[in-house]
Amino acid sequence: MHNYLAIDAGGTSTRAVLVASSGQCLGYGSAGGGNPVSRGFEGSADALLGASAEALGGTGGTVHSATVALAGASLEMPPEPLLRRLEPLGLSHGVVIESDLLATFYSGSYHDDGHALIAGTGAVAARVEGSRLADVADGTGWLLGDSGAGFWLGREVVRAVAAALDGRGPHTALTERVLAQLDISADTPRRRFGRPGALQQLITKSYALAPIELSRFAPLVFGAGADPVARDIAGRAAAELARTLLAVLEGGLDGPLVFGGSVLTKGGSIAAAVMEEVRERAGGPCPAPVLVRDGLAGAAVLALKRHGVAVDAAVFDRITASLAALRG
Numbered sequence: 001m002h003n004y005l006a007i008d009a010g011g012t013s014t015r016a017v018l019v020a021s022s023g024q025c026l027g028y029g030s031a032g033g034g035n036p037v038s039r040g041f042e043g044s045a046d047a048l049l050g051a052s053a054e055a056l057g058g059t060g061g062t063v064h065s066a067t068v069a070l071a072g073a074s075l076e077m078p079p080e081p082l083l084r085r086l087e088p089l090g091l092s093h094g095v096v097i098e099s100d101l102l103a104t105f106y107s108g109s110y111h112d113d114g115h116a117l118i119a120g121t122g123a124v125a126a127r128v129e130g131s132r133l134a135d136v137a138d139g140t141g142w143l144l145g146d147s148g149a150g151f152w153l154g155r156e157v158v159r160a161v162a163a164a165l166d167g168r169g170p171h172t173a174l175t176e177r178v179l180a181q182l183d184i185s186a187d188t189p190r191r192r193f194g195r196p197g198a199l200q201q202l203i204t205k206s207y208a209l210a211p212i213e214l215s216r217f218a219p220l221v222f223g224a225g226a227d228p229v230a231r232d233i234a235g236r237a238a239a240e241l242a243r244t245l246l247a248v249l250e251g252g253l254d255g256p257l258v259f260g261g262s263v264l265t266k267g268g269s270i271a272a273a274v275m276e277e278v279r280e281r282a283g284g285p286c287p288a289p290v291l292v293r294d295g296l297a298g299a300a301v302l303a304l305k306r307h308g309v310a311v312d313a314a315v316f317d318r319i320t321a322s323l324a325a326l327r328g
Contacts, residue, residue, distance in 0.1 A: 068096070104258060110301060112129075113128060117260075121215045155214045246281055
């Protein structure tokens with residue numbers, strides 16, 4: 001019986017688990033962001049090594065291999081440099097790089113066919129066939145897409161506040177919340193050229209942020225209650241995400257449907273609205289989505305599957321239950 005290392009390397013955090021062939025998770029570790037695109041190779045490798053070392057703890061023994069779930073462009077990275085950096089872990093059979101989208105799907109199902117939709121900072125959907133990504137929509141980054149996800153929501157929030165401050169848009173409860181987050185007083189005196197002082201500060205401070213940092217304002221949409229502007233933003237986000245999911249459907253929503261990312265898993269109203277629109281436009285029955293925390297359980301499933309270990313319902317349940325226990 002072998003032990004495998006499974007790693008979910010995200011942009012803000014990296015999670016690792018040591019899993020046995022039986023599906024029993026033996027150790028868990030976490031570290032900072034592990035995406036090579038956003039963190040650079042060395043920063044990514046340090047995070048992967050730190051999370052993995054914590055997961056291994058004092059277990060000792062040989063680790064068969066490491067399966068690393070990475071996003072988008074990172075999938076083009078050759079495994080050899082990463083293997084050299086992970087050499088202290090004592091991997092006997094190298095490194096396998098997998099898609100974080102596929103790992104998210106397998107965090108909600110052990111079946112080899114189905115669909116996944118992720119909406120965190122970015123947004124992407126996939127159709128999975130035969131344990132491989134058969135079709136992918138969006139996931140193109142803040143400049144080209146990621147429609148309906150965290151960046152998109154945050155950008156719509158600050159746009160709505162800017163419009164409210166100079167009279168181009170309706171009053172919204174989002175204004176007070178955004179100004180508070182940016183430490184801007186709503187009573188800032190009007191500037192000499194006619195622009196409200198609070199708006200001028202909003203412009204200055206918003207453009208000082210990296211574009212992707214606008215996602216910090218996304219949670220405000222879910223905390224604004226019945227505010228019409230916030231509800232409109234949420235509704236448009238759901239429509240965008242439904243469009244992304246519909247783009248990868250082929251013959252209906254057969255098999256399991258997995259939702260990941262905080263916009264869907266914490267913004268329940270958006271997840272429900274996505275499903276309502278998909279049901280209307282798909283023209284057939286749709287399975288209830290399985291909500292998953294991240295792609296770590298799926299990385300463990302992939303680590304076993306890719307090395308010839310059969311993952312059935314019992315093994316899948318063992319992975320998810322033992323991982324949850326380790327996380328506490």
